[in-house]
Amino acid sequence: MATLAFDVTQLNPVYRPYLTDTHRYQIFFGGSSSGKSVFLATRAVLDVLQGRNILVARKVGHTLRASVWNEVGKAIDRLGIQDQFDIRTSEMTVTARANGAQILFAGLDDVEKIKSLTPARGALTDVWMEEATECDRADFKQLDKRLRGQTRHLKRVTMSFNPVYKTHWIYEDFFSGFADGDTSYQNAKVSILKTTYLDNRFLTEDDASSLRAETDPYYRAVYTLGDWGTLGDSVFTNWHTEDLRPLRRLYRDRYIGLDFGFARDPSAAVNCALDRPGRRVLVFDELYETGLVIWELARRLERFAGRNLITCDSADPRSIAELRALGVRALPARKGPDSVLHGLQWLQGHELVVNVTCHNLCRELSHYRWKKDAAGNSLPAPEPGDDHLIDALRYALECEQLNRRAVVRRKREVGL
Numbered sequence: 029m030a031t032l033a034f035d036v037t038q039l040n041p042v043y044r045p046y047l048t049d050t051h052r053y054q055i056f057f058g059g060s061s062s063g064k065s066v067f068l069a070t071r072a073v074l075d076v077l078q079g080r081n082i083l084v085a086r087k088v089g090h091t092l093r094a095s096v097w098n099e100v101g102k103a104i105d106r107l108g109i110q111d112q113f114d115i116r117t118s119e120m121t122v123t124a125r126a127n128g129a130q131i132l133f134a135g136l137d138d139v140e141k142i143k144s145l146t147p148a149r150g151a152l153t154d155v156w157m158e159e160a161t162e163c164d165r166a167d168f169k170q171l172d173k174r175l176r177g178q179t180r181h182l183k184r185v186t187m188s189f190n191p192v193y194k195t196h197w198i199y200e201d202f203f204s205g206f207a208d209g210d211t212s213y214q215n216a217k218v219s220i221l222k223t224t225y226l227d228n229r230f231l232t233e234d235d236a237s238s239l240r241a242e243t244d245p246y247y248r249a250v251y252t253l254g255d256w257g258t259l260g261d262s263v264f265t266n267w268h269t270e271d272l273r274p275l276r277r278l279y280r281d282r283y284i285g286l287d288f289g290f291a292r293d294p295s296a297a298v299n300c301a302l303d304r305p306g307r308r309v310l311v312f313d314e315l316y317e318t319g320l321v322i323w324e325l326a327r328r329l330e331r332f333a334g335r336n337l338i339t340c341d342s343a344d345p346r347s348i349a350e351l352r353a354l355g356v357r358a359l360p361a362r363k364g365p366d367s368v369l370h371g372l373q374w375l376q377g378h379e380l381v382v383n384v385t386c387h388n389l390c391r392e393l394s395h396y397r398w399k400k401d402a403a404g405n406s407l408p409a410p411e412p413g414d415d416h417l418i419d420a421l422r423y424a425l426e427c428e429q430l431n432r433r434a435v436v437r438r439k440r441e442v443g444l
């Protein structure tokens with residue numbers, strides 16, 4: 029077995045006891061920049077030298093390379109042990125030369141890869157789910173099952189994330205013994221460590237002061253203090269992600285909504301379907317791009333929307349007219365009185381199933397919150413800002429929120 033003269037002062041002290049933790053389930057959660065990813069990447073590198081085979085998973089495959097893959101590379105560099113590994117960038121594999129054990133990477137959206145993935149030598153011993161709150165319970169179960177086969181190592185599923193809100197399945201499944209205010213917890217099944225930027229002695233003063241300066245209550249709770257966000261603040265807790273590819277063909281009637289943007293704000297559109305009996309909205313695709321001039325947007329929409337009608341933000345009649353002149357079937361949203369609240373309440377009455385590829389919409393949904401008054405009570409209006417796709421979603425389904433006849437008339441009104 030390879031041994032490494034390893035200087036533990038390279039690691040933040042709070043994490044050091046977890047180098048040898050053998051709980052089946054391990055949770056590292058808390059605030060931003062608390063050193064979770066760097067620690068777990070370093071531990072993965074040290075563990076693979078001990079013969080562990082580790083799968084690093086995220087919900088969406090294309091986010092791996094710029095995040096965990098880089099972290100593992102940096103950990104190897106920091107330890108100065110590049111010569112002990114065979115690193116294949118195109119396949120994203122790291123193989124320990126001495127024992128053949130591997131660190132493998134996969135996105136949960138790549139079902140085939142997840143199914144067929146096996147280490148070159150021996151069985152998988154570890155799964156590390158980075159940003160695990162992006163994943164649903166079924167993803168976790170699937171990965172947990174992947175840890176089968178003979179090995180001398182105790183098997184582990186490690187999850188790292190920023191806490192979102194308490195109705196999340198991770199909270200429900202693992203946090204019953206963890207009280208608000210605790211920083212660590214263990215039972216026979218799980219170990220939990222909560223950290224914040226204060227636990228990271230390697231953080232630059234700039235990064236620390238921007239976290240200290242956060243004034244938004246939700247962001248401060250989750251990203252500065254590492255606390256689970258409060259349920260009452262979130263507009264949407266009735267949503268989850270799913271791989272919707274198998275359902276694409278079943279739902280041919282699509283609803284398209286568009287929110288205009290250009291320089292700072294993106295042009296934002298969603299392509300969704302309605303499952304009326306199941307009271308579900310299925311969001312298949314998102315378009316989210318800044319800097320599109322109108323003919324570029326028209327070209328994108330051709331592919332994005334096909335021949336479906338597109339309900340657009342009516343605050344910009346000129347853009348709608350221009351899109352129509354370019355052959356796009358664009359309609360203005362009606363935006364009656366209270367349409368925002370009405371639209372949001374309508375969406376709250378449905379389960380929102382968001383395709384795993386729609387990561388901008390997922391971000392918006394998880395951060396979208398009601399405004400508060402000075403006493404901290406929620407007001408019936410959302411906090412504006414990071415909400416372009418949510419606006420597009422309201423527009424897309426506006427005709428369902430009004431009534432169907434109105435829509436037919438509206439099409440005639442505009443000569444479609």
Ligand SMILES: Nc1ncnc2c1ncn2[C@@H]1O[C@H](COP(=O)(O)OP(=O)(O)OP(=O)(O)O)[C@@H](O)[C@H]1O
Nearest residue numbers: 038039040059060061062063064065066067230231
């Ligand atoms: N052991 C370490 N050695 C050197 N630098 C470190 C170490 N741990 C953390 N850092 C520095 O702190 C930064 C933040 O750490 P890291 O990315 O691990 O935080 P995080 O908890 O994963 O944050 P987030 O929740 O935002 O993903 C790193 O980019 C790195 O610069």
Ligand SMILES: [Mg+2]
Nearest residue numbers: 061064065066
């Ligand atoms: Mg991280």
